[in-house]
Amino acid sequence: MPEQPSGRRERKKAATRQKIADTALRLFLERGYDAVGIRDVAAEADVAVTTVFAHFASKEALVFERDADFEQRLARAVTDRAPGESLVAALRREIHALVRHCLADDAAPAWHMIDTSPALREYEGAMRLRHAEALATALADEPGPPRSDTVRRAIARFVVDAFALARDADDPQAAVDDIFRMIEAAWEAADTGVRVPLSG
Amino acid sequence: MPEQPSGRRERKKAATRQKIADTALRLFLERGYDAVGIRDVAAEADVAVTTVFAHFASKEALVFERDADFEQRLARAVTDRAPGESLVAALRREIHALVRHCLADDAAPAWHMIDTSPALREYEGAMRLRHAEALATALADEPGPPRSDTVRRAIARFVVDAFALARDADDPQAAVDDIFRMIEAAWEAADTGVRVPLSG
DNA sequence: ACCGTAACACTAACCGTTAGTTTAAATAAA
DNA sequence: TTTATTTAAACTAACGGTTAGTGTTACGGT
Numbered sequence: 270m271p272e273q274p275s276g277r278r279e280r281k282k283a284a285t286r287q288k289i290a291d292t293a294l295r296l297f298l299e300r301g302y303d304a305v306g307i308r309d310v311a312a313e314a315d316v317a318v319t320t321v322f323a324h325f326a327s328k329e330a331l332v333f334e335r336d337a338d339f340e341q342r343l344a345r346a347v348t349d350r351a352p353g354e355s356l357v358a359a360l361r362r363e364i365h366a367l368v369r370h371c372l373a374d375d376a377a378p379a380w381h382m383i384d385t386s387p388a389l390r391e392y393e394g395a396m397r398l399r400h401a402e403a404l405a406t407a408l409a410d411e412p413g414p415p416r417s418d419t420v421r422r423a424i425a426r427f428v429v430d431a432f433a434l435a436r437d438a439d440d441p442q443a444a445v446d447d448i449f450r451m452i453e454a455a456w457e458a459a460d461t462g463v464r465v466p467l468s469g
Numbered sequence: 470m471p472e473q474p475s476g477r478r479e480r481k482k483a484a485t486r487q488k489i490a491d492t493a494l495r496l497f498l499e500r501g502y503d504a505v506g507i508r509d510v511a512a513e514a515d516v517a518v519t520t521v522f523a524h525f526a527s528k529e530a531l532v533f534e535r536d537a538d539f540e541q542r543l544a545r546a547v548t549d550r551a552p553g554e555s556l557v558a559a560l561r562r563e564i565h566a567l568v569r570h571c572l573a574d575d576a577a578p579a580w581h582m583i584d585t586s587p588a589l590r591e592y593e594g595a596m597r598l599r600h601a602e603a604l605a606t607a608l609a610d611e612p613g614p615p616r617s618d619t620v621r622r623a624i625a626r627f628v629v630d631a632f633a634l635a636r637d638a639d640d641p642q643a644a645v646d647d648i649f650r651m652i653e654a655a656w657e658a659a660d661t662g663v664r665v666p667l668s669g
Numbered sequence: 670a671c672c673g674t675a676a677c678a679c680t681a682a683c684c685g686t687t688a689g690t691t692t693a694a695a696t697a698a699a
Numbered sequence: 700t701t702t703a704t705t706t707a708a709a710c711t712a713a714c715g716g717t718t719a720g721t722g723t724t725a726c727g728g729t
Contacts (some may be wrong), residue, residue, distance in 0.1 A: 395591045419644040426630040444619040453660030455651035
């Protein structure tokens with residue numbers, strides 16, 4: 270049981286993983302996602318095909334290596350927000366930041382690739398659903414009137430929807446504001462006239 | 470150019486398609502989705518593997534054969550509603566009906582299979598996104614204050630989210646009502662204080 | 670120095686999916 | 700009817716992502 274995981278093994282493993290991810294992204298951007306096979310990636314990174322899948326669950330996962338913290342960022346935007354800030358405001362701020370981040374010049378080519386590949390879009394959608402579930406869980410610890418599980422999961426979905434739609438919009442930042450105006454109204458409406466769930 | 474496509478060819482083709490779909494669903498329910506290969510389906514239906522893919526775009530599509538009208542039902546709920554009925558009310562009624570439909574005794578086993586298979590859940594998610602886009606398009610012809618493309622697509626997503634979440638909830642019908650209370654508020658909030666898009 | 674184990678290589682396959690080609694039946698044209 | 704055109708479907712072979720099985724090596728704790 271390595272208390273301090275600072276061994277040579279871990280470093281080599283991390284290096285291998287990094288090399289695979291970098292090589293994959295480079296090849297994908299150079300030749301196109303569909304034109305590059307896993308066997309190509311493995312050969313170029315000088316590892317075995319099985320090693321690629323030892324580090325990444327699927328070909329698509331290679332693309333989203335860099336945005337692995339999306340889920341944590343959403344949850345922390347809720348839990349670590351300033352005392353005065355409202356829940357919805359904190360989420361809007363975070364979505365603004367995330368949209369800005371993936372529209373930055375260095376990330377833009379990768380996102381263009383994602384947008385033009387059906388396989389990657391589908392994978393991203395499934396990813397966002399998982400993120401929404403994590404956000405819904407984080408919402409459970411919120412103060413205020415108790416909200417049902419359904420309401421929390423709905424709000425969480427709306428938030429990730431906002432991210433997806435804003436990326437497509439002509440004016441992404443304005444789109445975030447438009448959608449969050451709706452989310453705020455939805456969040457407030459969830460309070461009024463709701464029966465609290467019978468059990469719990 | 471056959472004006473009346475009532476030839477023997479079309480009938481045989483439809484019969485083959487039906488036989489494949491029926492056989493596939495039966496095998497999937499009997500042995501489990503992952504335990505049945507396309508080659509099994511083809512053999513049992515007494516057709517070639519290529520014939521299966523001539524009728525269905527993917528293995529997952531075999532499962533959703535019966536719910537192919539989901540997209541049209543959403544769009545028609547909007548366009549064909551009674552003159553007095555509000556947009557949101559019409560959508561809520563349709564989602565209620567759709568949830569009830571897929572919770573009926575004969576459809577329940579298939580939906581349980583979908584819920585327990587990651588591949589099928591992912592496919593369904595991508596499907597619903599397409600349906601949301603279609604609904605957003607149908608929303609463009611609505612009377613009332615002009616709403617931006619972003620607002621329409623957001624509402625459309627919220628609606629299909631309602632369907633997905635209600636299916637998971639303990640009390641599906643109540644969940645639909647809870648979420649639509651939020652959607653209604655969101656829809657109304659989209660009017661207030663919005664700048665109309667600059668072009669158009 | 671020793672041994673357990675984690676990381677990786679290699680082979681060979683499985684499965685969904687597609688391309689290319691061919692057969693045969695239904696329909697249209699002669 | 701006979702011929703020609705169309706088209707559903709068969710067959711063969713492969714491609715590409717993914718996994719199982721099996722070693723081999725090098726690190727790390729003792």
